[in-house]
Amino acid sequence: xxxxxxxxxxxxxxxxxxxxxxxxxxxxxxxxxxxxxxxxxxxxxxxxxxxxxxxxxxxxxxxxxxxxxxxxxxxxxxxxxxxxxxxxxxxxxxxxxxxxxxxxxxxxxxxxxxxxxxxxxxxxxxxxxxxxxxxxxxxxxxxxxxxxxxxxxxxxxxxxxxxxxxxxxxxxxxxxxxxxxxxxxxxxxxxxxxxxxxxxxxxxxxxxxxxxxxxxxxxxxxxxxxxxxxxxxxxxxxxxxxxxxxxxxxxxxxxxxxxxxxxxxxxxxxxxxxxxxxxxxxxxxxxxxxxxxxxxxxxxxxxxxxxxxxxxxxxxxxxxxxxxxxxxxxxxxxxxxxxxxxxxxxxxxxxxxxxxxxxxxxxxxxxxxxxxxxxxxxxxxxxxxxxxxxxxxxxxxxxxxxxxxxxxxxxxxxxxxxxxxxxxxxxxxxxxxxxxxxxxxxxxxxxxxxxxxxxxxxxxxxxxxxxxxxxxxxxxxxxxxxxxxxxx
Numbered sequence: 023x024x025x026x027x028x029x030x031x032x033x034x035x036x037x038x039x040x041x042x043x044x045x046x047x048x049x050x051x052x053x054x055x056x057x058x059x060x061x062x063x064x065x066x067x068x069x070x071x072x073x074x075x076x077x078x079x080x081x082x083x084x085x086x087x088x089x090x091x092x093x094x095x096x097x098x099x100x101x102x103x104x105x106x107x108x109x110x111x112x113x114x115x116x117x118x119x120x121x122x123x124x125x126x127x128x129x130x131x132x133x134x135x136x137x138x139x140x141x142x143x144x145x146x147x148x149x150x151x152x153x154x155x156x157x158x159x160x161x162x163x164x165x166x167x168x169x170x171x172x173x174x175x176x177x178x179x180x181x182x183x184x185x186x187x188x189x190x191x192x193x194x195x196x197x198x199x200x201x202x203x204x205x206x207x208x209x210x211x212x213x214x215x216x217x218x219x220x221x222x223x224x225x226x227x228x229x230x231x232x233x234x235x236x237x238x239x240x241x242x243x244x245x246x247x248x249x250x251x252x253x254x255x256x257x258x259x260x261x262x263x264x265x266x267x268x269x270x271x272x273x274x275x276x277x278x279x280x281x282x283x284x285x286x287x288x289x290x291x292x293x294x295x296x297x298x299x300x301x302x303x304x305x306x307x308x309x310x311x312x313x314x315x316x317x318x319x320x321x322x323x324x325x326x327x328x329x330x331x332x333x334x335x336x337x338x339x340x341x342x343x344x345x346x347x348x349x350x351x352x353x354x355x356x357x358x359x360x361x362x363x364x365x366x367x368x369x370x371x372x373x374x375x376x377x378x379x380x381x382x383x384x385x386x387x388x389x390x391x392x393x394x395x396x397x398x399x400x401x402x403x404x405x406x407x408x409x410x411x412x413x414x415x416x417x418x419x420x421x422x423x424x425x426x427x428x429x430x431x432x433x434x435x436x437x438x439x440x441x442x443x444x445x446x447x448x449x450x451x452x453x454x455x456x457x458x459x460x461x462x463x464x465x466x467x468x469x470x471x472x473x474x475x476x477x478x479x480x481x482x483x484x485x486x487x488x489x490x491x492x493x494x495x496x497x498x499x500x501x502x503x504x505x506x507x508x509x510x
Contacts, residue, residue, distance in 0.1 A: 027045070028055075028056045028057075030057070038110050039093060058111035060112060071222065072176050081176040106123075116154050129212055138175075140212075142219060143212075150206070162204065163192070169181045175223075185401070196423075199422070201422065244276040245506050249502040267316075270316075283341075291309070325347070354367060354370050394435060404453065423474065427474065436449035438495050484505055491504070
């Protein structure tokens, strides 16, 4: 496939070079460049803001780097006719192309201008890709990306532009692979607050000072686990403060990512334990007695990398666990030997991948893996990727549409998939403004080798002084969640 990427050499940044590099690396792609004039770049006030953050907080981001040289690639000339033109300036036309011109809009604006407005307003933007040909425009994809630090303009804008680069490469690759391009409705435009860079800096600086004082006084919030006797039957859960009891901690660690398992009259609560002294997660186990009392969690599994999200399942008469090991870019399968205190590595299911919260579901004869995914310069909070295999042991094949969903409100897994009257419902994280800010429950509508669709059916918000709620699991007699808040 012949691809012409239109760039402005005077406004060249790292995220644009990432588009060039990624597409150049794809087999069968002949990438050339053409020079254009950017119609909407970043204002001088943004450069001043980045300089202040770099000077005071050492903030930098590769997606915003301006020292990138003009890529060492051939320049498109009049004798070369591209199949697709990718317009990173805003001044490109589909003239002379077979498939048209691909571009990206952020809240209806050019990527950098739209993303900066969202950052200064401290809100999550919408991005969509457009394919224009002969005066007709189709919207190929609509994504709702997350940022992980809204108090840093450098980090937030870099993450949004990293996702913009990923989105353009994703859709260009699908066009190159001959995957039919649909047409979606444009996302609604936001009401912008039109905040200035100066105001953003002063408010973010005040927030940084306040957060530091809270940490020094030991009042900074963190995650904790709570459980209650199961309420209701197999319907969608109704989550609120009634009945939940907090799993006690000693202030030297937090507990999160709870999973339940019941057998032989015993009730097991598996959690991530994060000791502040080591800064590395381990997996721990608490027993919940018939009297409703929970034992102090004891460490049952520790490796040389951070562990979390102890997803458990039973297969072929054995107990299995897939903990999150994203820090070493693997998805690993462990077998209980014996259950529940000892776990032995069985196999590495996927390697050289950045996946979190892997969750399995068998549908018919196919095993599906749902996982939060991350690409270069993007958040791990907003993207869902799927894999399929004939058994939980693999071989696991990626879905051709990966990521099948980019939505900070409903992508990242938040617990075991629920079977509610034959309907499969995914607990999902809503990460708008905070990692795990709230819970959602998304019903899977379409799950096939080519497509995926879900509908958000219900949501649950944290209560009281808590500001996060990001896991839900249940067993025959218990329900368990985790919340983000103060120790009280």
